Amino acid sequence: MDLESSGTFLVPDGSGLTVTIESISVVEGASRVNGNNSSFGVESLDRAEDDSDQFDSSLLESLTLSFNRAVSISRLDFVGFSGSDSFDFYGTSIDVNDLIGDQEYDLSSMPMVLAANQAFTMKATTGSVGLQDITLAAIPEPTAFLFGALVAGCVGMAATRQRPARSSATASAEPLS
Numbered sequence: 814m815d816l817e818s819s820g821t822f823l824v825p826d827g828s829g830l831t832v833t834i835e836s837i838s839v840v841e842g843a844s845r846v847n848g849n850n851s852s853f854g855v856e857s858l859d860r861a862e863d864d865s866d867q868f869d870s871s872l873l874e875s876l877t878l879s880f881n882r883a884v885s886i887s888r889l890d891f892v893g894f895s896g897s898d899s900f901d902f903y904g905t906s907i908d909v910n911d912l913i914g915d916q917e918y919d920l921s922s923m924p925m926v927l928a929a930n931q932a933f934t935m936k937a938t939t940g941s942v943g944l945q946d947i948t949l950a951a952i953p954e955p956t957a958f959l960f961g962a963l964v965a966g967c968v969g970m971a972a973t974r975q976r977p978a979r980s981s982a983t984a985s986a987e988p989l990s
């Protein structure tokens with residue numbers, strides 16, 4: 814999942830996912846979600862020291878989102894995550910020692926599951942951190958899943974080589990236009 818500078822989240826094509834901004838908190842004044850090609854965060858419009866596309870703990874910036882469908886989150890990708898910084902993602906506390914690669918927090922061995930319309934909050938708890946990308950997959954609805962399995966079974970009998978379409982996808986932080 815990525816974010817355009819207009820504040821529109823980019824979710825995997827064909828996933829049927831939509832993202833709702835439930836709330837944005839800052840220490841004072843006006844605020845918005847802001848992003849550029851490399852990261853997104855909360856912008857405190859009335860504070861000169863704000864880093865507009867990062868979450869600044871000194872400005873008590875936090876963002877609460879929800880998805881319209883259940884999702885599993887397998888990776889968080891950060892920028893600007895230096896040694897003393899820390900970040901809280903829906904109650905999971907992350908520091909620099911938890912990161913691999915390009916400041917990535919890998920959850921693939923045990924993805925975090927969020928229910929449909931479950932509000933979840935993210936914020937920097939120390940320092941300033943930008944969120945570059947969230948790797949997630951929509952979890953099929955139980956009825957849709959059963960129906961899909963039934964269809965896949967019928968198709969499987971007719972054409973054993975065809976595979977059901979995958980509903981998961983990875984959003985990347987490609988430059989946005």
Ligand SMILES: [Ca+2]
Binds near residue numbers: 855856864865868
């Ligand atoms: Ca900020």
Ligand SMILES: [Ca+2]
Binds near residue numbers: 917945
């Ligand atoms: Ca990164």
Ligand SMILES: [Ca+2]
Binds near residue numbers: 940
């Ligand atoms: Ca930082």
